Amino acid sequence: MADDKHIGGGHIGGGRIDGPTGTSFVGHEWDGIEELDTPMPRWWLYTFYACIAFALVMVVLYPAIPMLHSASRGTLGWSTHGELEKEMMAEHDRRAPTMRALAMTPIEGLSGNKQLLRTAQEGGRSAFKVYCTQCHGGGAAGGKGYPNLNDDDWLWGGDVATIQQTLEHGVRQPGDDKTRMSQMPAFGRDGILKPEEVQDAVSYVRFVSHQEGANASARRGATLFAGNCAVCHGDNAKGNRTVGAPNLTDGIWLYGGDRDTLTDTVTNARYGIMPAWGSRLDPVTIKMLASYVHSLGGGEASPKAAPAKPLAVAQK
């Protein structure tokens, strides 16, 4: 490295000196503009050294040196995981009073406390994204066989307490005596109705839902309906929520209202299921989910208006 001395010596520019400043040239020239070998201020050098010292201190205090499976730990014991844990604890503590208030307020009472209700709905929005979107979709619009939770049609009822019960006990969950259980016979498959009778029943259903006119098939179907279906779906085909029988006269179909789909439904019946979330989630989360689903636009008023009892602690 004998040439090193050359670099700073100002010899590169042929040793020429700029008259007005007395500084030597570096030797670079652009369109007649030449670069001078002006020395850097010494404090700049000290700032550089200070940065190195700062870096050394950081290396000792904090995790810094990567190794195969981990990194050096640093004498402060700081870690991003630890930091996250601390932040999560702090957040948990911050939420604790609200969560207590949510746990203590019956779900019908939430509507009396705007702030708490909003908290419940927003919490439900988050939980929905984790547990419910797989079947009901991100916007809760459902799909074939999975109910759209935005509309005003409910199999079991759309007031907030009923939604909560459906969430807690699920649909067709064996071993849960409060689970939602509707049993439509497989009329075609089990031979209760002959295939042409199935078609007549379908014609009648399409008649009451204003999709077809009153033809001969539908008239035959009316008799079949009265004998086989009205016990659950009602004489007027408007359904019965206590047994989860859907309203067949409205514009909403869980599986579809066209002839093929209805034929399939009447022939084989449908047995959709939903988990009993009560065994998987804590009661507050279920309460929040119910509040959120109720807020999507189809929520119904509670049958008997429960007096609202806002808790002071929840005002925070």
Place this chain on the structure above:
Amino acid sequence: MTSLHDLTAPDEHFFEARRKVFPKAVDGPFRRLKWAIMAVALLIYYVTPWLRWNRGPWAPDQAVLVDLAHRRFYMFSIEIWPHEFYYVAGLLIMAGIGLFLVTSAVGRAWCGYACPQTVWTDLFVHVERAIDGDRNAQIRLQKAPWGPAKIAKRLAKHAIWLAIGALTGGAWIFYFADAPALGQAFVHGTAPFVAYATVGVLTATTYIFGGLMREQVCIYMCPWPRIQSAMLDEKSLTVTYKAWRGEPRTHGLKREAAVQDLEHEGRPSLVALAADPSLAEAIGTGIGDCIDCNACIAVCPTGIDIREGPQIGCITCGLCIDACDGIMAKVGRPSRLIGYTTDLDGRLAASGKEPLPALRRLFRPRTLVYFGAWAGIGLGMLFALGNRTRIDVSVLQTRNPQWVRLSDGSIRNGYIVKVRNMEARPRTVDISIDGLASATLWTEASGRSDASTHLKLDVAPDQVAQTQLFVGGPGSGPERADMVFTVRALDAEGGIARDKTHFERPEHEE
């Protein structure tokens, strides 16, 4: 390897130690102008956060407040919301163009008089003089060995510097919170950590930049001198040593001899010349006005020699003008051997022609274009400020799901409607929809049974009210229909805001 000694050895010139500047005290019009500007600038800086401005019970009463926590910026009667940040952007652009304008007209006036670095350095230099004495005393003290007197003086100086730094940082935080409340909390130790951290950092930077680094900031750290050297042209005012008058500079015995030579040759004496400048040509080339007294160097706060011509270290503070004028008066020569002039006028004067009046130099295309742009932005912003509405609506259509079929076959769309009430009082607004036949409007709380085409919403003062609205329309119709939400303030002052959106329906009708 090159050792550290090689890098910093004087002959290598890789790094250069700062040459300490000991500016000498001076008096004159430019020094007095600087005092005045310093007084006004510091007064504005320290007093502004304590000014009060009544905005009613719903808004803070601090005249100038940057409320970062609530995203509001208050300046007397003007309140700016985050979405109106273009006013701040406009102010910054005006400040930028204003600097261009000032630079092209009067050179580096910002650097010399108004820059905080200049103002605070001036203040620190003044403190230094009060304790250590003027230039010569300071140099003597610097060279003196350490003793009780020197230690006491150094301690006092740095303590006052730190105190000024702390006051500077202390004043800054009051622009960001209610000043009296924050002041009290700060003293009691209950202010937020960021307040103490800010004061700490600003104390350190003020002390280091104003006390220790001074001209180094201007020469090495600030980008503005670099930009300015590109912006100055031959018609910009700069502090200039008028070499055509001053050279050849002589002093002492040499000057004495030259003067005597002139008198022997029957030429007019310098005293006669002072009385009648038209005799100048008769002098010839024997002696210039500069007596090489170095007064201009002694007073220079950046330690440069102005006689070397325009240079990056010159902040055009004009102190060398004051110093030189004092000397010229003593030796009986006309003042302004060093003075503000343009490069063009300098060349005219050097060749014996009459320079243009300074005022005429100001009016040239470049300054006029800068001024036009600057004033245009300012007037545009004033106009916008005078015509802005203080109520606003933005509608966000729910995209998932785009539409929901209801049991009666009709279609429902969802919207998040945000109404901004930018007045400092609660307001009630009427929200209505237009453009969609037989459409109705309801909220989750009111329910569809009370649906109509209007609904009322209360908006808290200086807040955004957000509400989810449902719009129901017939099941058949175009896939996408235009719709307008209108928000009307229901008080005497009124105000209307609109936002366009759409109503979506399923693709195929059955």
